[in-house]
Amino acid sequence: MNAKHLFKHFVIGFCGVATLALTPVLDTTPAFAHGERSQEPFLRMRTVNWYDTQWVGKSTQINDVTELRGKFHLSEDWPRAVVKPTRTFLNIGSPSSVFLRLSSKVNGTPMFVSGPMEIGRDYEYVVTLKARLPGHHHIHPMFAVKDAGPIAGPGGWMDITGKYEDFTHPIKTLTGETFDIETMGTATGIMWHLFWAAVAILWVGWYMIRPMYLVRARVLAAYGDEILLDPIDRKFAAAMLVFVLVVVTVGYLAADSRHPVTVPLQAGETKVKPLPIKPNPMTVEVTHAEYDVPGRALRMTLHATNNGTEPLTIGEFTTAGIRFTNAFGATKLDPNYPAELVAAAGLTMDKDAAILPGQTVDINIESKDVLWEVQRLVDILHDPDQRFAGLLMSWTESGERLINPIWAPVLPVFTRLGA
Ligand SMILES: [Cu+2]
Structure with a gap:
């Protein structure tokens, strides 16, 4: 019985490991594009009609600034099944953050937040991009509609050469400080992650060994939770509560005194005027x-x-x-x-x-x-x-x-x- 069981587990385990090991070996077909063709044709034909799309700077060096620009018409035949474009956002479809978006403008209006657009009208966009990750990338303009999802435009290849290690993105803040936003605060972020992970492990670990789960589950089922907590547990819990509150307060005050002037993330709405209607004979x-x-x-x-x-x-x-x-x-x-x-x-x-x-x-x-x-x-x-x-x-x-x-x-x- 035991030997049979052991054999079964061995077979299951072996198959699992073999599958995992072979997947990267067998799947060697290069991935062209990234699935835009699987988007429903009614979405691609009857929502956004893209035209004059230009992938400026088809080959750029790391840190070079280039553009994706073009125009689109919002189709009068907008499908009934798709939510109307009352809240939209112009985005870029790319395999991860290969470019850094410096700005995006629709009809000259900065489009860092979303806003409504009008069916039947035309819009012109310019997205300024800074090359970040080297490679051969398929880049699409993308129109996101709230509750309908992103609608990808035509895709074109853009190459980025150089090394990621050379990428920098220095910015000057409103208070006159200059720093590289690519690396700014990385150490602080990692420190806080490690710190809270350690606190979490301590918290779970403390109750895990006093007593272990299985014993605890049986006591809980038989006698309820009262006898599972001894006075030391309660003191430990109170100390942890105070400790966490102190750390959060001190952390907040320290960050606030280091960066006293901050601007909250902007969450308003853009008001973009559509392009004027051209007389068409x-x-x-x-x-x-x-x-x-x-x-x-x-x-x-x-x-x-x-x-x-x-x-x-x-x-x-x-x-x-x-x-x-x-x-x-x-x-x-x-x-x-x-x-x-x-x-x-x-x-x-x-x-x-x-x-x-x-x-x-x-x-x-x-x-x-x-x-x-x-x-x-x-x-x-x-x-x-x-x-x-x-x-x-x-x-x-x-x-x-x-x-x-x-x-x-x-x-x-x-x-x-x-x-
Ligand atoms: Cu693509």
Whole structure:
């Protein structure tokens, strides 16, 4: 019986240890990105429409200051299932604190606290970053909505070279002191952790050995707790209470006298004005949209009118940070935009000619690329709310860009009709 038991334990233990030992050995596939594709497509397409994202300084040295900047439009087609953006925060999605965020501004307003933003409006952000940890990092702009969670924007790679040991972050306080905030107070923090751990061990240890747990449990069950405490225990408890209160008070007073001028953490609300609405001579409506499952293409019928004075040419459809362009739109692409998020010949139309002033046209437009699958946007077909939203970009003859938010329900089709 005993031998059998021993053997069982040995097997269980061996399997556990083997699993632990082999996990790091077998799991050698490099981790690309960090799971942003698993975020639901309705969140990525119908909440924040990111555009003009720029990863300035794709390669930086430790201590170098660089920027992540861009714009976003809050979709009119905001899903019913997602809490409205009444409290939002602009953040950076990165694998740990590889950069230090020096500042973030939305439409020029400092965004160190959160605040409301308006659906249907546009915002421009600039986040200033200081390189902290060396490596090859995937960096996203990220929009956090209270009760809905963080919504990741497009990811781009940023490299940091050098050694972490060289990282410094000296700051000058309002009272004129200068110190390195990266190391400031580290020793004090460690000291207090060790101190309270020692106090906790002493407290638990004292009662643990007077008497041990099992004996104590039996006495407790049989006779109640009164006889478990002798007069020395009570004196010890009282002494500990006084000791802890004295340490906390003295510690507080000492810190207060060393740093008499402090500013509490700011917990207010930002009031960010959205970008002014640019007059847009083009009106666009999606009258029909379908997703061709085997063809990996979103097909839309656009009803567009040019109310302006210049011919307009459609060049790009963008959603979830992915950009579908035609030959014309490709010439307008920022060459630094991550190539894995661009379908450079992914946009085709049955009418390529410019829309003339005063003209109303119905255009069949197709955004076709394997990126629908790779980026797992096709998962909308499994949603109870099958819709898409994105931005349609067109240009006037003089080169001005017009942005039209578009959205519509999507009908899945499994065969090419009439083909
Ligand atoms: Cu990523």
